[in-house]
Amino acid sequence: MFTTLFKNTMISCRALFFLSSILVILNSRVVSQDVNQIILEDGQFKNILVAIHEGVEEDPTIIDNIKNMFKSGSPVLFSATEFRVFWKEILILVPRSWTREQSYEIAQSQSYNRANVRIHFGDESTDPKVVNHLSCGKEGHNLAMTTGYVQSTSKHGTCHKMDIVRNWARLRWSLMPEHYTGDDSSEPTYFHNGTCEGTRCSREISGS
Template sequence: MSPICHTQQDPNPINIENGAYGTILIAIHKDIEEDQRIIDNIKEIFREGSSVLFSATNRRFYFGTIKILVPHNWTRQVEYEVAQLEAYENANVIVTDQQSNHRPHVQNPFHCGQEGLFIQLSKTFLIDPELRQHQFGNSGKVIARQFAKLRWGVFDEDYVPGTGAEPFYASNAIMATNGHEITRCSSEVRGDYYDDKTGSLCLHDNNWNLPDSCRFVPSTVQSARASLMFATNIDSDFDLAHSMKA
């Protein structure tokens, strides 16, 4: 297993022309064994993500060209070009061979609104379509969501374990359930509360408090529009804030 450390140099500049983000650099860690599926799936995921980004930004932005930097010991193909200034250390997206927690994420130690450093994807995420679909949903939505976090410094609008976010909060809103509102966007997204430990619907105590293990599971099909930063595993139209700048 290779280390996940990533010494960030000046990041590869992402150009934009007529709404198309180009020259996005995706680098594969040198310790990853050659596997054509990685390259093929990167291309496919970004193609899908381009359509998602275009729709979510009200037809303003999409992915143009991407560059994939493969390890020097991979078999050289006719279509390959010799790398110039491209390096793993300044890539916009890195592919690692981490063996656990395959959730794609953006390294961003800054405040909301500031660009992140890079997107991290695991090799397993790229080569295992069942894992992608069952754990994270539509791959195009996943990569568009991560790019939004990288480019615009936005953050998740749903509960992600280990981030310090709260899965629900006390509320007197009409649509609140048992005096609680789930962390989601928009509030019109429908679903049910399930107990992580038992798998059953959550039950409140005598004081109307929900257990800490209670989680919101959105319905697969939604009539409400949802924020792309909320979830990628539901069938709904998605939006990003219209104030996004290139």
């Protein structure tokens, strides 16, 4: 396992620690089909396993972007749930073939097949998808993302943090994708004047 810990302090009415622990772990040969158990304790999501597929070529920006996605998305999740929950602890599982940094630790029971969020090879145009999306209120199996999406610059930053919160809601509570139609000609989010906007009618057009 690799380990990288950092503190992220946000001010929102009061000082709170959001995502404060990111542990990077080096994949072992553990084989298990049981999905990793996410812990929810005192409004804090812990033990969230994000795994990078063994076939993905080494690229440190993938790890950095995963960290930034959850770090920037945590206060958004906190606000969207009316200050009820946020991400506190993330585990990132990297392939055995990647260079082992000093901070990395060896995986114990963690594996790609158990991960809650799975990063596999694919292009930027493929949006994240919840596998085995069930009826409302039921937890899905896992959230799948492509390397192209995670590495992308067109959705980097603002859109990534909105997307991860939206998809987390689908994974954790099976909320339906009501933000766009889902066909090939539409996008859930887009950049406009340097900010991330949801697909909707323009605010610049008024009428009666």
